[in-house]
Amino acid sequence: MSEKIIKPSVITGFPEYLPEERILEQQMMDTIRAVFESHGFCSIETPVVEKLEVLLSKSADTNKEMYVLGRLQAEEKEEAKMGLRYDLTVPFARYVAQHENDLVFPFKRYQMQPCWRGERPKLGRYRQFTQCDVDVIAREKLAPEYDALIPAVVCEAWQKIGFKNIVLQISNRKILAGFVEGLGVEKVGETLRVLDKLKKIGEDGVREMLSELKLNEKQIAACLKIAKINTPDLSFADKVRNLGVQNDMLELGLNELTECVKLYASLCKVPYRVDMSLVRGFDYYTGTTYEVQLVGTDFADSIGGGGRYDNLASTMTKSRLPGVGMSMGISRALGVGLKLGLMRTGAKSPTEVLVVNVEDTDKSKMLTVAEKLRARGIKTEVYLEGGKLVKQLKYANDKKIPYVWFDIDNMLKNMETGEQTVADPDTWAPNK
């Protein structure tokens, strides 16, 4: 065997967790799953690899960050034409278009899988990152109630994984688009994209960029006024109307958003703010838009967002598939949550009880105790190899296993308090 030693390491930006961090990630993902399934969303997963033509069917923004695949010793041409997904939206669109006839609509799905982008890593940004996307898709027409359900379920999930202090930012693109159109502006899309940057580049920056788009002073002033409307209640509608612009799309948007926010508030206790500057970069959003923001921390990026779209998969099917969805950044949340102390690592093992071997010969007692505990759902490890007791206790201690069971006299030790008691393997249960 070769004696050459290579340094064991992962590629930068591909996070890898130690057992205690992985346990936390598992808990997070279990909780998110439980919330979505409790509302009837089903899990789907798509292959890590997609055809390049599918990946390239959407936008060109992410192309240069995309990873493509080939075989180390390629014999076939086919495989040169595939890549790793850079988001879950494109594979989901492909999935629905491909399996349209086998799915029941409205189709409610969540998808919790990694994506890949070859960008420079920093805090909360990785080359491999897991996210959870949740969407409802219909054929032809999706009821407006889902615009309230999606953020309600997503905010419930955020709270249950420990992000208690959050706010839902919500808007509806029709309002801003209708308003800008009503002002007589020609380049509506470009104007919206500039207004979306208000928080980043400030009022002066927006003013300058809007001038470049040939908006006049009056238009610019009106745009800035509406973009600054930010209310924790339904008063946004009157504030917008008071700006005096008349437009059908604007009026439709105001009504849609009012109904949506009302229903949302009856579904979910997480506070919302109607934020007129919220546009979201993606062109395909056509109605309600969302972002979830942490409150009371200096982490300014959102931890997720989404919106309503008219047509999920226009490049892959002629069926019209309207939907609404949001995304939760799991890897980002884990990174940020640990950094901000919103979550904490604990044990290095799922084990609740370690059965140790004091009498170094007969293993049957240990096995019987373990079997009884496991039968009642208590995760139980047996220190099969025996040996010095001090070594066995050190193992429990190092892994932060909460209880140790001695195979003589059913003596049980609480490793945190040090307390020792006699316990019955048929009835005893750990404190949780």
Add this chain to the structure above:
Amino acid sequence: MSEKIIKPSVITGFPEYLPEERILEQQMMDTIRAVFESHGFCSIETPVVEKLEVLLSKSADTNKEMYVLGRLQAEEKEEAKMGLRYDLTVPFARYVAQHENDLVFPFKRYQMQPCWRGERPKLGRYRQFTQCDVDVIAREKLAPEYDALIPAVVCEAWQKIGFKNIVLQISNRKILAGFVEGLGVEKVGETLRVLDKLKKIGEDGVREMLSELKLNEKQIAACLKIAKINTPDLSFADKVRNLGVQNDMLELGLNELTECVKLYASLCKVPYRVDMSLVRGFDYYTGTTYEVQLVGTDFADSIGGGGRYDNLASTMTKSRLPGVGMSMGISRALGVGLKLGLMRTGAKSPTEVLVVNVEDTDKSKMLTVAEKLRARGIKTEVYLEGGKLVKQLKYANDKKIPYVWFDIDNMLKNMETGEQTVADPDTWAPNK
């Protein structure tokens, strides 16, 4: 927007499941996870992508099937040097070598993730396949008891996911190697590899290949005799000894295997067969070897296997890391299990109760019922958009949702039996 429609499809050999199949896969993976965690094995996951030097550090057999990655528009050189893992063993070896100082040994882990090989797909063989590996790793010395624990836990998992009719095939490489050495054969490794093929190529094939390795008639006859020893009990040891070959390694192997099988039988009720022809292709196994086989079907391939090895990561660390592990082929089992009727798809949704909207106006009643059911762990979906009742019932029917709750008078319909009853949302529970 472009009107060009591309055909939505996945690349051949990359399986993708419909919701009802995915629910089955989830149940399978949940059960496997629960079994491993109940015995104190912790989950780890490694990034999908590894450095090429890590992937190439093991064997060269799989090189030509390996997928390598690049960026669509690469600016950096680094990324040309990575690939998708083709098994979980190499990433695990890298993980343990890299994090050695942060892990507590014996380290018991399971890992349930996809791997990729660019081979021709067929039943039970895919280009993307999920497997579950379970290993115990120690530093310097791993107690022999783990050789019995690993197959006991793995067989428990197989049974709990529905593969009731299985047998554990078990052997110990030292027996065959010691025996062949004791016969005076020079090319021990090559001889073992030939004997491993007994079931595939038959006695004549083995005879021919052994002649090519320059074994004499007597040696060949003895090799065939030992390779055909196959016992459901401990009698294998006497049968081997009766062949009259004396060798220290052989004797050690017989003792190890006897102890291992004894302990295994006390840990697990799944029957075993000691099969002397079982060598397993991998060179790095040095002691006990296993395969799990379906009984009473014509699916002849094993559904998993493994063994004991002296050193997990000799190319990546100078520490000696002995271990024992097994692998379960999840994708293969799902494919085969569905084909053989060992598992069956059911509902297309996790929903247990659909609350339908009979009174098309007020949603608060529906929401209150759903909240109460969810609070007691019952997965409940609300048909928020309302509309015609027949459409709402069709939705429940199409998704095979077992119960429908009407928002008037708390009327509950069992969709399977058609029975209608009045139910209390604070106390009612579904039959499971």
